[in-house]
Amino acid sequence: MPAKRSSIADRLLAWYDVQARALPWRALPGTPAPDPYRVWLSEIMLQQTTVATVRPKFAAFTERWPDFAAFAAADDAEVMAAWAGLGYYARARNLIACARAVVADHGGRLPDTEAELRALPGIGDYTAAAIAAIAFGRRAVAVDANVERVVARLFAIRESLPAARGAIRQAAGSITPDARAGDLWQAMMDLGQAICTPRAPKCLLCPLAQDCDGRATGAPETFPVKAPKRVGPQRYGTIFWLERGREVLLVRRAPKGLLGGMRALPTGPWEAAPPGLAAAPADTDWELRNATISHVFTHFRLICALAVARGGAHETAGEWWPIDRLDEAGLPTLFLKAARAVRREG
Structure with a gap:
């Protein structure tokens, strides 16, 4: 890994070891690996939904349905009612289908590779990579909105979204370590939430400030470049x-x-x-x-x-x-x- 890429990963992981958010679905640095069921459930819930909204829902779901077997046996209508407030309701239907597939086809244990995870209902490229890295320690590239923003700024990627996503993913892959990839992506998420925010990044507090090409331009908030917004019907x-x-x-x-x-x-x-x-x-x-x-x-x-x-x-x-x-x-x-x-x- 080139020096800059290695520096980014090392600096970010060192920051995460001290600053990691305590979240109910997360294993903090130095603690045992997280329960894959909780990682899967949280990743689906967090799609286009804030942590503050997900926290109480996650607690209610895991108390009522603590594992794949319990979720697979749940009544569809009860799950849909419990999901209310999280939006994007197709996710709840996919949760039910996925839990039943895990029980029926995988003995109640979530598979640990991206390819097998992508074959399950409701799990796309990002979610498969995030689960593989966070729950199973696989080297995988998990690019959500926060990671997209941080990486676009780190490398000052000037192509506009969505066309820039290929370059962003390639750049993200270039800084992915063989070990602790899951911690790296969780660190990126925390950095994007607390410091590398959309409108007013706090560059003076950022552990990656010296590596950031976007900061060097003097206008890090202009990355990622966004195409003009289309007005929906x-x-x-x-x-x-x-x-x-x-x-x-x-x-x-x-x-x-x-x-x-x-x-x-x-x-x-x-x-x-x-x-x-x-x-x-x-x-x-x-x-x-x-x-x-x-x-x-x-x-x-x-x-x-x-x-x-x-x-x-x-x-x-x-x-x-x-x-x-x-x-x-x-x-x-x-x-x-x-x-x-x-x-x-x-």
């Missing part, structure tokens, strides 16, 4: 709040697609123009409220009108849920926003 829908006494109608969304398998408030189609009361769950007197509910998904922004009806013995598919226990239903954020809007308006 906008869709419209209607969310229906139907009360019966002290209960509200909830439905189970179709297993596949956005928010698949989740409990939800009824909603009509999401279309290019406002659909009004199309697909209302009951033939009754609906009141369209002034409030609108907006939510940004990965590929589009959704704006929903809110329709409310109360009273009557409505015969309709779904389940009637106690309004004062709605926080136990595991509703996705979109529908929690709607529930809060109804409560505010009364």
Whole structure:
């Protein structure tokens, strides 16, 4: 390994040995290897989700389902409800499928190579590399958003994203040691979270400052270079709040697609123009409220009108849920926003 590359790895690992964050899924330097189940679960939960959001969910999941066997035997609906608040719900469906594949095909033990890990549901290139390195000590290159930012700055990679990802991965591979690769990537993640932040990097505190080509330019915050942001399409829908006494109608969304398998408030189609009361769950007197509910998904922004009806013995598919226990239903954020809007308006 060239001198600069070796210096980066050595300096970063020395910093990590002192500054590593204590996280419930992590084995700190000098402690026994982490439980692969906990590494796998945390890596899936942390995809596009913050550590602060994941911590309580991780604790709840591992208490309820402490290993692959318990998770594989879990009821799908219970897992989906427990997942609420973490977003990107396809991850929860993949967790269930992956746990069952590990039990059925690998005797309940997570495989330890990137190739075998990639063959499991919900595990892509990054997650396979991260698990192989962190849980099993393999030399693997795990590039998440924090690592991408740190490496782009270290090497002042001027090509814009996403085209730059190949060069970033190659540069990351050039500093990967044969030993402690997992610690290196966790150190990079911690560095990106605390010091090499997106907008105001704290270069004076950085253990890699003397090695950083981006800092030498005088503008490290300009790396990684990002292509102009594309504006996603906008869709419209209607969310229906139907009360019966002290209960509200909830439905189970179709297993596949956005928010698949989740409990939800009824909603009509999401279309290019406002659909009004199309697909209302009951033939009754609906009141369209002034409030609108907006939510940004990965590929589009959704704006929903809110329709409310109360009273009557409505015969309709779904389940009637106690309004004062709605926080136990595991509703996705979109529908929690709607529930809060109804409560505010009364």
